[in-house]
Amino acid sequence: MDSPHTTAHVIITGRVQGVFYRAETKRASERIGVTGWVRNRPDGSVEAVLQGSEDGVNRTIDWCQKGSPHSRVEKIDISWEDTTEIFDSFEIRY
Secondary structure: OOOOOEEEEEEEEEEOOOOOHHHHHHHHHHHHOOEEEEEEOOOOOEEEEEEEOHHHHHHHHHHHHHOOOOOEEEEEEEEEEOOOOOOOOEEEOO
């Protein structure tokens, strides 16, 4: 059975800041049913923790590879992590 608590830590690089990438990631994650958070990093990349069913997390990662309409994703690094914290919503962190 699909575990309800699959957790992925992702770093997205490319043109992903200043193009509504975080807001669109939040919207996509909520639509898919994934919790966690997303934030900009000082190096110009975006970092996110995605949590939910394995299918939901994979669907959100697929969305992250495409990104928002004005973004240009060059690379996405994915680390699968043990679930140590359970998120009950998806938030944009600053």
